[in-house]
Amino acid sequence: MAERDTVPVTLITGASEGLGLALAREFAHTGHALLLVARTRSTLEEAAQKINQATGVEVHIHAADLSTREGCKSVVAALDEYGLHAEYLVNNAGIGLSGPFVENGSDDLMRLADLNMRAVTDLTRRVLPGMISRSSGGVLNIASLGGYLPGPFQAAYYASKAYVISLSEALAYEVAGTNVRVSVFAPGPLKTRFHERMDAQNDIYIRFMGVMSVEQAAKSAYKNFMRGRKVIVPGLINTMSAQMLRILPHTLLVPFAAWLLRRRESAGNA
Numbered sequence: 001m002a003e004r005d006t007v008p009v010t011l012i013t014g015a016s017e018g019l020g021l022a023l024a025r026e027f028a029h030t031g032h033a034l035l036l037v038a039r040t041r042s043t044l045e046e047a048a049q050k051i052n053q054a055t056g057v058e059v060h061i062h063a064a065d066l067s068t069r070e071g072c073k074s075v076v077a078a079l080d081e082y083g084l085h086a087e088y089l090v091n092n093a094g095i096g097l098s099g100p101f102v103e104n105g106s107d108d109l110m111r112l113a114d115l116n117m118r119a120v121t122d123l124t125r126r127v128l129p130g131m132i133s134r135s136s137g138g139v140l141n142i143a144s145l146g147g148y149l150p151g152p153f154q155a156a157y158y159a160s161k162a163y164v165i166s167l168s169e170a171l172a173y174e175v176a177g178t179n180v181r182v183s184v185f186a187p188g189p190l191k192t193r194f195h196e197r198m199d200a201q202n203d204i205y206i207r208f209m210g211v212m213s214v215e216q217a218a219k220s221a222y223k224n225f226m227r228g229r230k231v232i233v234p235g236l237i238n239t240m241s242a243q244m245l246r247i248l249p250h251t252l253l254v255p256f257a258a259w260l261l262r263r264r265e266s267a268g269n270a
């Protein structure tokens with residue numbers, strides 16, 4: 001299908017729940033048609049139906065495991081099949097892993113690296129040239145405040161988010177003047193099942209930093225992305241933390257992060 005005949009959509013990964021679903025709602029409320037991607041078809045179907053009923057926008061879904069090369073490739077095939085092009089790409093799907101690095105499973109570590117870094121790189125590389133040739137659209141990458149410092153006991157996760165921040169800021173520079181935007185969103189802890197999935201829901205960092213609702217986070221991400229802000233950190237405390245993290249020496253920060261992230265039996269973690 002010729003590019004001019006395709007319909008623009010916002011392609012959001014990890015959109016069946018959590019922040020991805022809240023972002024999908026935010027884009028839909030302002031009239032953007034969607035292509036939602038996650039692994040589980042049933043939750044995608046449910047999300048798509050609710051968003052369509054609430055907003056009337058067209059919502060397509062595609063079930064794929066983005067931690068695989070085939071999964072990323074299949075997203076582009078789905079766009080073609082539906083007759084769509086990605087006006088906006090939101091690289092949101094991401095997983096965490098807690099505990100000492102040497103106790104993390106090798107397969108789990110590789111899955112994290114593949115989803116949090118390789119898929120972001122792969123999908124961005126696949127859709128960005130089209131955006132540049134159309135002179136419109138953009139990429140919103142979801143990182144984390146954790147990307148601003150090394151995170152002992154969530155080492156691979158924090159490192160993966162540092163990659164996302166670095167990649168995004170560099171690409172934002174490269175696309176300057178093309179009318180295409182690249183932004184990175186770096187929230188603190190959010191109220192989702194993310195922490196539970198890595199058995200970290202009772203860890204000190206959650207209580208220390210507090211959690212933000214996904215609705216509040218998604219509003220901030222959407223509004224500032226559309227305004228062209230390159231780096232978006234939601235909330236006053238997180239914004240101040242991000243500034244501090246940029247200037248404090250790692251000799252102080254790394255032990256502090258280790259104190260926040262270390263697993264403790266008394267915190268309810270067996």
Ligand SMILES: NC(=O)c1ccc[n+]([C@@H]2O[C@H](COP(=O)([O-])OP(=O)(O)OC[C@H]3O[C@@H](n4cnc5c(N)ncnc54)[C@H](OP(=O)(O)O)[C@@H]3O)[C@@H](O)[C@H]2O)c1
Nearest residue numbers: 014016017018019038039040065066094144189190192194
């Ligand atoms: N929660 C936080 O405190 C927090 C803080 C800062 C940054 N973040 C970042 O925000 C993003 C979203 O986090 P969240 O808390 O909303 O996560 P979440 O609630 O755990 O949701 C994860 C989403 O990603 C999908 N997903 C997981 N593995 C996938 C895979 N291999 N392929 C495709 N989709 C996959 C899940 O659906 P399926 O399981 O059906 O695939 C789900 O839709 C992540 O990048 C995370 O690192 C989160």
